Amino acid sequence: MPWTRPTAGDRSAAAAYPAAMQAIADFIPPMPPPAPREPSAIGGLLRARRDVLSIFPRDAYRRQVFTTRLPGRLILVANAPQVVREVFVTRHEIYQRKSRFLEDALRPVVGGSCFIASGDDWAEKREAISPPIHPSGLAQFHPCYIQAAETCAEGLARAEGPVDVAAAYAAAISHVLLLAMFGDTASADEARIIAETFTAYQDAAEVVDLFGLMGLPDMLGWLTRRRAKRLAAELRGRVARLIDAAGPEGGTPLLKALRAAHRADGSPVLTGERLLDEVVMFLLAGAEGAAITLTWTTMLAALHPPTAERMAAELPAAPPGHADLQGLAYTRAVVQESMRLYPPVAVFARQATEPDRIRRWDIRKGDIVLAVPWLLHRHEALWEAPNAFRPERFLGDAPRQRPRFAYMPFGVGPRICAGAAFGMAEVMVFAAILFRRFRFTLAPGFTPQPNCRLALRPRGGMRMLVAPR
Numbered sequence: 001m002p003w004t005r006p007t008a009g010d011r012s013a014a015a016a017y018p019a020a021m022q023a024i025a026d027f028i029p030p031m032p033p034p035a036p037r038e039p040s041a042i043g044g045l046l047r048a049r050r051d052v053l054s055i056f057p058r059d060a061y062r063r064q065v066f067t068t069r070l071p072g073r074l075i076l077v078a079n080a081p082q083v084v085r086e087v088f089v090t091r092h093e094i095y096q097r098k099s100r101f102l103e104d105a106l107r108p109v110v111g112g113s114c115f116i117a118s119g120d121d122w123a124e125k126r127e128a129i130s131p132p133i134h135p136s137g138l139a140q141f142h143p144c145y146i147q148a149a150e151t152c153a154e155g156l157a158r159a160e161g162p163v164d165v166a167a168a169y170a171a172a173i174s175h176v177l178l179l180a181m182f183g184d185t186a187s188a189d190e191a192r193i194i195a196e197t198f199t200a201y202q203d204a205a206e207v208v209d210l211f212g213l214m215g216l217p218d219m220l221g222w223l224t225r226r227r228a229k230r231l232a233a234e235l236r237g238r239v240a241r242l243i244d245a246a247g248p249e250g251g252t253p254l255l256k257a258l259r260a261a262h263r264a265d266g267s268p269v270l271t272g273e274r275l276l277d278e279v280v281m282f283l284l285a286g287a288e289g290a291a292i293t294l295t296w297t298t299m300l301a302a303l304h305p306p307t308a309e310r311m312a313a314e315l316p317a318a319p320p321g322h323a324d325l326q327g328l329a330y331t332r333a334v335v336q337e338s339m340r341l342y343p344p345v346a347v348f349a350r351q352a353t354e355p356d357r358i359r360r361w362d363i364r365k366g367d368i369v370l371a372v373p374w375l376l377h378r379h380e381a382l383w384e385a386p387n388a389f390r391p392e393r394f395l396g397d398a399p400r401q402r403p404r405f406a407y408m409p410f411g412v413g414p415r416i417c418a419g420a421a422f423g424m425a426e427v428m429v430f431a432a433i434l435f436r437r438f439r440f441t442l443a444p445g446f447t448p449q450p451n452c453r454l455a456l457r458p459r460g461g462m463r464m465l466v467a468p469r
């Protein structure tokens with residue numbers, strides 16, 4: 001893509017790192033090479049069909065702001081913490097609407113849920129879904145994390161030969177969300193089917209929507225569109241049956257709280273299809289980020305044995321209690337560093353709802369503004385040895401030395417992830433159980449490849465050998 005030249009560079013934050021950290025021998029985990037040369041806008045979009053990350057040239061990791069122009073539309077990348085703040089926090093009102101691409105890609109599955117709603121509709125839904133997953137109430141979900149993690153561990157222990165841990169974690173984290181929403185009536189098998197259907201949906205949906213983004217007639221996509229529609233209907237049908245089975249008064253405290261959310265006049269916010277939208281969104285948005293985080297963290301542990309050993313030494317023999325999670329500082333740092341190197345949502349895309357100006361660029365209604373955690377998390381002005389795996393970046397005082405908005409695995413501004421604490425807690429429980437019990441190695445001949453479409457998943461899964469410690 002023909003990106004514009006950079007504006008003045010960031011003042012380097014690298015100097016803020018403790019010398020001891022710089023002395024650690026570096027391990028550079030897998031990453032795609034930067035785009036070899038700047039392709040045309042259309043060429044870039046065609047590459048983006050297979051992998052969004054493949055379109056960024058080397059100096060995208062140095063610039064503050066850059067743009068490209070498609071027919072009738074500007075795309076601007078806010079690539080410095082202060083620009084991200086201006087766009088996603090200070091002027092949230094103008095940029096709160098997700099891109100049409102994302103809206104179109106997710107609507108068949110999550111309907112008009114909080115994840116893609118905008119304006120007053122979003123504010124009302126966000127207020128309805130947030131209290132039941134507030135950090136102060138997370139202890140109630142702890143048994144769900146433990147049950148699903150133990151079931152997952154049993155499955156891994158039984159495996160003979162290589163296992164795709166990406167698929168295993170997607171099923172297991174879906175299980176967490178099903179347990180939290182429907183209790184024991186929801187089986188691990190049901191969770192696996194939901195996770196597999198969503199993976200198939202993502203594969204089918206992205207082709208259709210990228211053609212749409214290019215403004216091209218969707219001549220090749222009719223087959224995949226039909227397939228995507230069928231998969232979306234299957235997903236929604238499964239979840240609708242679970243809601244029906246719970247009955248109008250039944251279900252877990254989480255489901256009851258969603259049903260009970262009401263407006264000032266006492267009318268319920270979420271009924272019928274609107275309730276279904278939010279429940280499906282919880283199951284998918286809630287599972288995707290955590291499963292992907294665990295997958296990349298497992299890969300890092302497999303490729304860097306000293307890290308795996310240090311985590312195992314910290315982790316308790318019995319599953320940790322909710323209150324114990326805070327004490328697992330090193331394991332948490334490994335998870336945070338994993339989300340820096342492989343942010344599950346690697347690109348945030350918004351469309352301007354009114355004209356604006358960002359730095360020297362005029363923004364028209366409908367133009368697209370991106371924040372790209374993949375770039376910001378590896379930005380040369382923000383991170384010492386940006387591509388190196390160094391969990392120590394998240395220990396002690398180090399995080400406070402960095403600019404805010406240099407690190408944003410859970411998003412930024414009012415639309416920040418509503419389930420960040422929930423997600424972090426479940427990942428920590430899984431990490432504690434799995435990394436204490438197993439030693440992971442990559443399956444012979446398998447090479448992990450980050451691949452970003454709707455989310456940053458490993459292309460072809462993550463094939464591993466799993467051995468008891």
Ligand code: HEM
Pocket residue numbers: 098114115116126129133282285286287288289290291293344345347348349408409410411412414415416417418419420422423424427
């Ligand atoms: C490690 C796990 C997770 C990660 C990395 C993650 C990441 C994110 C990110 C980056 C966003 C913002 C996307 C954007 O601005 O375009 C987001 C939004 C959201 N996430 Fe998460 N998430 C995780 C877990 C969860 C869980 C467990 C739940 C629910 C139980 C959840 C519910 C939501 C919701 C409702 C939104 C939409 C918020 C809004 O637009 O107001 N997430 N998540």
